[in-house]
Amino acid sequence: MDSLGLFILLMLGCFQWTAAPAAEEITWTYTGLVGQSEWSEYFPDCGGTSQSPIDVVTTQTKYDPSLIPVIPLGYSQHGNKPFTLYNNGHTAVIELPEWMGLEGLPWLFTAVQMHLHWGSGGPSHGGSEHTINGLSADAELHVVHYNSELYPNMSAAMTQRDGLAVLGILIVTGEETNPAFNNIINYLSRIKHADQKVSIPAFDVQTLLPKDLGRYYRYNGSLTTPPCYQSVIWTLFHERVQISKAQLLKLETILYSSKVSDPDKMLLQDNYRTTQPLNHRVVFTSFSAESGKELSSGEVTAIVIGVMCGCVGLAVIVRFIVKTIRFFTLLHHETVVDEGAGESKREKTRRGPELDL
Template sequence: MDSLGLCILLMVLCFQWTTAPAAEEITWTYTGLVGQTEWSEYFPDCAGNAQSPVEVVTTQTKYDPSLLPLTPLGYSQHGNKPFAMYNNGHTAVIELPEWMGLGGLPWLYTAVQMHLHWGSGGPSHGGGEHTVNEMSADAELHVVHYNSELYPNMSKAMTQSDGLAVLGILIVTGEETNLAFNNILNYLGRIRHADQKVFIPAFDVQTLLPEDLGRYFRYNGSLTTPPCHQSVTWTLFNERIQISPAQLLKLETILYSSKAEDPDRMLLQDNYRTTQPLNHRVVFASFSAESGRELTSGEVTAIVIGVMCGCVGLAVIIRFIVKTIRFFTLLHRESVVLGRPSQ
């Protein structure tokens, strides 16, 4: 190759090196040019065989009696120092102090942050990431921890197979306002745009969790956003948390994925990843499928109606039997009277 050709080749390679963006510089989204269907092109781990979230089929889970109730450490010891909350363009992130952690796992995990995922259509239109028996939630809270026994920080741990532990809390709508979630929702208006940050009063993080921490699903998976590292031990609680329709509406409509200086505002909605194939992974349960199955409101109504109908039917049968016995008793007495000889 002559000197001119070599020069041209070097110029082309230099151009490619300087123009190809690094993965961490890519602005990903849930839809659009770098939407979740294209994540794997820029973040190879997103095409892995142990991705999250997943669909949990309770009858296909494996009961593991060694799965003990989780122990939140320091969740209620919030102190006086405020929490930092910011809009990263994908969700609202609340940073957690390092004295918060998680027990009940093979290693000690230190809390890092928590964040939310939600939809756009209101109640019963989806927004949570994990699904259970094909039922989706309206939103989902994730509390992220890193393995502080084996790794010095979150950045190092997130690339290791045993590096992270994430709690998944499914959120549905109910009639009453969830006062605990107001500790977050009441301040979202101060971080409406991407890159905005606010300090909020510290609060008891454990009030965001289900009361029953002993019934959950466990599996090995990944981060649900790029770079999708397959480093997460997932704990998905069986009990769902309720918020009011007004609280869900605020969550779905108050934040923007765009920056304050951007000319076009873009609502931050539908920030949830679709469920990924299990690929022969096993989802373990801390309770048996029979005892862990929750009845839907329709099933409860059907059972109540069935019991009521059964009681009514039983009452009718008993009344019929009593009347029949009385009839034959009276008939027997009349036959005895008629059969007596006259005096």
């Protein structure tokens, strides 16, 4: 090959190398030029068959009695060292210390970080990534862990099928403020723009979780953001946690996906991925259908009172029936006696007066 041909080949190779940036350098978004529908073009795993999030259809889940409650390790042992909260342009992330972990899975998992997903329309307008029977919640919290039994760190684990374990907590809104979530929401104004970080007081992370850690849905899936590695053992809790409408409003309106230096300010909203096909996967549950409905203390009290009232009512009815039967029995007996006396009197009248002999 002559020198001109070699030069052309080198130039073509250089052009291809510069024109195709590494996946890590691509700026993806939820909507726009590199939005969700284009993720798989730049991040091949995003087009895989085991993607997350999913819609959990409860009638198609399978009960697995071997699924035990997950056990948070060190979640409440936050110590005096502050947490780091930062805006990565896609969500608000809280880095977690390595002494926090998770048991109740096939391996021991070490905590890495947690983050949130939300919408833009307020309550009842969606914002969660996972849905149950087609219904979304207002937001969703993810607590991310890596398999520290098999892999040395998060980077090594995140590409392996058994590398990660993520807790999914669905968030709904109500009237009462959730003090646990204020440990995050009250500091969002300090990281309004992408790439901003702040140290916040450490707090008990377990207070963010549902009280019932024994009822959940389990399936194999992926990261819900690029590069979408299919390496996650998902635990989606059946019980939802509640925050106030005011807390949700702050979450939806304080942060920007743009940097301080960007001329155009873009609110960080609707940072949730749409549900993905389940394909060949099975969603397992740790609870049977019969025990799937949780009763509140109010419902239990109402049931107990209802049963007691029913028993009292039944006793009154039985007593009334018994008294009625006794009354009619006595009345019938008296009628028979009266009829017998009358018959005897009539018989004497027909015979006439009796004579003493």
